[in-house]
Amino acid sequence: MPMPGHDDVVQFVAKNRFPFPGQKTWPADYVTLTNAPARQRSVPAEGGEYFPDIVVIDAKGRTREIGDVEEVLDPAKIKLWKAASAAGDELPDYGTRIFFLYVPAGKEAEAQKLLDDNEVPYAGVRGYSADSSGKVVIAPFVTRGNPFDHQ
Structure with missing residues (x-):
């Protein structure tokens, strides 16, 4: 089964996870923007700005939550993930920030290790793949934020 394309995953995640369908705890004034395929919103980063997905x-x-979709895990992106994480709201009850990293299924442990080893606060790591019909599928791997998000 081929992996879904980056922009397809971004659009699926934005529509189905920020918020979840039927989520009643999502603030009414939140708006979900995507930077794929066209840039809409950046966050401050070392040396300039970064456009998380x-x-x-x-x-x-105000920036409240961040999600980033990666096709390849590149340690050079750690400083960008730190910037993205810093832009998300704090989750003091969980000691982290609202930053979710989406990686190809099978790369979740590697992504978690990169985040942990480099002290990037995150609410969750998710794997993505496609089902037999080609539809994007998201699988939670680790959730450090609200347990509601582990779905």
């Missing part, structure tokens, strides 16, 4: 903002324009 998914950026959730509130009605005042």
Whole structure:
């Protein structure tokens, strides 16, 4: 089964996880933006700005949640993941921030190790693949934030 394309995963995740369908705890003023295929919203990063794949903002324009979809795990992106994580809301009850990293199925442990070894706060690592019909499938691997998000 071929892996779904980057932009397909971004669009699926934005539509089905930020918020989950039927989620009643999602703030009414949150808006989910994507930077794929066209850039809409950046976050501050060392030396400039970074455009994570998914950026959730509130009605005042504040960045609240971040999601990034990777096709290849590249340690050179750690500084960008740190910037993305820093832009997401804190989750003080869980000691982390609202940053989710989506990686090809089978790469989740490697992604978690990169995040942990480099002290990048994150709410979750997710694997993605396609089912037999080609539809994107997301599987939670680790959730450090709200247990509701482990679905």
